[in-house]
Amino acid sequence: MTTAQRLAPFGQTIFAEITALAVKHDAVNLGQGFPNFDGPDFIKDAAIAAVRDGRNQYAPTNGIPELRAAIAAHFAARSGLDTAPDAVTVTSGCTEAIPATLLGLVDPGQEVVVFEPYYDSYRACIAMAGATPRFVTLRPPDFAFDPAELRAAFGPRTRAIIVNTPHNPSGKVFDRTELELIASLCRDHDVIAITDEVYEHLVFEGEHHTLAAFDGMAERTVTLSSLGKTFSLTGWKIGWAIAPPALAAGVRSAHQFLTYATATPLQHGAVAALRAPASYFEAFRAAYRRRRDQLVDGLSALGFGVRPPAGTYFVLADHTPFGFDDDVAFCRHLIEDAGVAAIPPSAFYHDPADGRTLVRFAFCKDEATLADALTRMERHLPALKR
DSSP: OOOOTTTTTTOSOHHHHHHHHHHHTTOEEOSSOOOSSOOOHHHHHHHHHHHHTTOOSOOOTTOOHHHHHHHHHHHHHHHOOOOOGGGEEEESHHHHHHHHHHHHHOOTTOEEEEEESOOTHHHHHHHHTTOEEEEEEOBTTTTBOOHHHHHHHOOTTEEEEEEESSOTTTOOOOOHHHHHHHHHHHHHHTOEEEEEOTTTTOBSSSOOOOGGGSTTTGGGEEEEEESHHHHTOGGGOOEEEEOOHHHHHHHHHHHHHHTSSOOHHHHHHHHHHHTOOHHHHHHHHHHHHHHHHHHHHHHHHHTOEEOOOSBSSEEEEEOGGGOOSSHHHHHHHIIIIIOEEOBOGGGGSSSGGGGTTEEEEEOOSOHHHHHHHHHHHHHHSGGGOO
């Protein structure tokens, strides 16, 4: 028995592999992007109340009405678009929203434009849909793309483009000029935009723009986001897709057969989350800015080549001053000898050589944990520096 050919090339995710190594070596885990602190009590209390009130059976497949209304209002306030609850499909995390969108809207043999480095599930989900990826590379140090390369990626078989902003793993926030070009190409080639905006509330420099709000894009954009990153509840797996009726129908055609519905009591908790006051989001962003600056300053002092990310809770750093051949070798040394886990980002490129000089650190950890990781690296890395 063998794995189906469409998934055989992907194997185990790099996140599971690195987390297992971190556990084995008792390493501080700055690899996988989950917080080591809990989300707010007012959200958990709302979910607990829902459990006790007997709201424990299947939710409507598209989501409970209260949550769909809360998501629509939250999106409308941020995007300026008049968004109805009927535009919202609640999914089991953004991780399910991605394949639901691709399976529901992309046919085998069509092409999907993807910026790399990419979130690793994109490529696997494109494969599940039987489609072909067309890669456009974001290049350090600022992770800009070549406009000519992007234009060349669009062709007669292009069905969709995936745009992740703020961008994991680079921390890039796509600016208005870049998004205008993407929008114009989508309009000219009649292409769907699938936007992954799970880090929309983690922008430190610049401004987050949702592509659906650009001219001619509301009718051709599926906007994806989730609860986990913004409210430090990644295990709840509450996500959503916002789309006009024709595109929403495609998303739902796949969603109903993937998970059918998402955990009912957790959806009630999510309603409370999205009704949080503006002060919550301000404090959330300020706390992450402190963590970002702590890690970036520490990595720079150790000798890494690093620029502060404009968004997300990830830093891509250049490890080449320490003399390793590639990112995989460096990350193995870091785990086994320094006791710190990070992600080798070559896993996020179709040509791994493009990511060999980089390493991804996550700063969704408390400040004491970040300090511990930096201290461990300080003990082991300076002796290796060229």
